[in-house]
Amino acid sequence: MADETTPTTTTATEAPAPSSERRPPRSSGPGGPREGGPGGRKYFRRKKVCKFCTEKIEAINYKDVRLLAQFVAESGKIVPRRLTGVCTPHQRRLSSAIKQARNIALLPFAGRAG
Amino acid sequence: MNRTYELMFIVRPDMTEEDQDKLISTLENAVTASGGQVKNVEKMGKRRLAYTVRKFHDGIYLLLTFEGSGGLVHELERRLRVSEPVIKFLSVRIDEEQKRLDKIKALRDAKRKAAPATPEPAGEAPAVTA
Numbered sequence: 001m002a003d004e005t006t007p008t009t010t011t012a013t014e015a016p017a018p019s020s021e022r023r024p025p026r027s028s029g030p031g032g033p034r035e036g037g038p039g040g041r042k043y044f045r046r047k048k049v050c051k052f053c054t055e056k057i058e059a060i061n062y063k064d065v066r067l068l069a070q071f072v073a074e075s076g077k078i079v080p081r082r083l084t085g086v087c088t089p090h091q092r093r094l095s096s097a098i099k100q101a102r103n104i105a106l107l108p109f110a111g112r113a114g
Numbered sequence: 115m116n117r118t119y120e121l122m123f124i125v126r127p128d129m130t131e132e133d134q135d136k137l138i139s140t141l142e143n144a145v146t147a148s149g150g151q152v153k154n155v156e157k158m159g160k161r162r163l164a165y166t167v168r169k170f171h172d173g174i175y176l177l178l179t180f181e182g183s184g185g186l187v188h189e190l191e192r193r194l195r196v197s198e199p200v201i202k203f204l205s206v207r208i209d210e211e212q213k214r215l216d217k218i219k220a221l222r223d224a225k226r227k228a229a230p231a232t233p234e235p236a237g238e239a240p241a242v243t244a
Contacts, residue, residue, distance in 0.1 A: 058218050062206070063122075104122055104204040105173065108164040 048085025062100035150182025
């Protein structure tokens with residue numbers, strides 16, 4: 001009983017100390033950029049723009065493996081729009097091109113090439 | 115009604131140059147026989163496959179661009195399926211995509227021409243007043 005109570009008291013006393021230490025940097029974190037605001041997002045996220053729109057790449061061809069490989073994850077999956085920032089019309093063309101490239105063994109269905 | 119197609123196929127890595135030429139010429143003959151027209155033949159060379167196909171890790175990629183009807187594509191695909199050295203093929207219709215690209219290019223060229231044209235009247239206007 002005595003052994004049990006002593007650790008609980010020590011943890012109780014220790015617990016507020018790190019939290020109070022941690023609190024000042026945490027409050028200064030969102031205070032720095034100010035973009036997040038109170039209760040909002042804590043860090044500023046740069047807005048992603050479509051690579052094909054900005055660089056004016058119109059031809060998304062299944063033969064262009066180097067271009068397509070940028071939008072395929074290590075696992076071989078097509079990277080979703082929300083991660084890459086590609087616009088809907090281009091993502092549609094991109095996904096069909098990747099699927100064609102997979103069919104002709106230019107890109108893997110799963111896993112790394114080779 | 116002729117359409118432009120692109121037929122990419124992979125042959126075994128140990129296939130000789132002569133045999134490749136022979137295969138290509140038979141395909142070309144099939145295209146011309148059915149009223150089509152061969153536009154381009156490209157040997158893309160030996161490449162590593164992204165996954166094993168019929169126990170092969172490498173393959174020789176060949177690309178045939180031609181004009182013809184849908185029935186011709188069907189016939190070519192049948193030939194590729196029965197020819198033993200061909201391990202994989204893909205036929206894609208490219209004329210609509212090309213049309214779209216040409217349209218965009220024409221639009222862009224028109225814009226580029228319009229852009230230098232607009233300052234010209236502005237430059238003329240002061241000259242008239244002066």
